[in-house]
Amino acid sequence: MQRTKQGGRKAGTPNKVTAELREVVKAIIEAEAERLPELLLQLKPADRVAAFCKLLPFCIPAKAEAVAFIEQPLFYEPE
Numbered sequence: 001m002q003r004t005k006q007g008g009r010k011a012g013t014p015n016k017v018t019a020e021l022r023e024v025v026k027a028i029i030e031a032e033a034e035r036l037p038e039l040l041l042q043l044k045p046a047d048r049v050a051a052f053c054k055l056l057p058f059c060i061p062a063k064a065e066a067v068a069f070i071e072q073p074l075f076y077e078p079e
Helices: 016-041 045-058
Strands: none
Touching: 016 045
């Protein structure tokens, strides 16, 4: 038995607190991004590589597996 919704946000209405928090986090990241090269140079080489590898997925999309199911030939061969 499902309970009927009474009050609260309507479906699809964005959460105000979440939106505000995202803006704050975005501002912090943008400010720190300017200092990133300087901060990376302060790390030991092995730590710098580790940090770089952790940041890489945010810059380059992950490789997705491509699977194709072909029921018809790719090329038309006239008889």
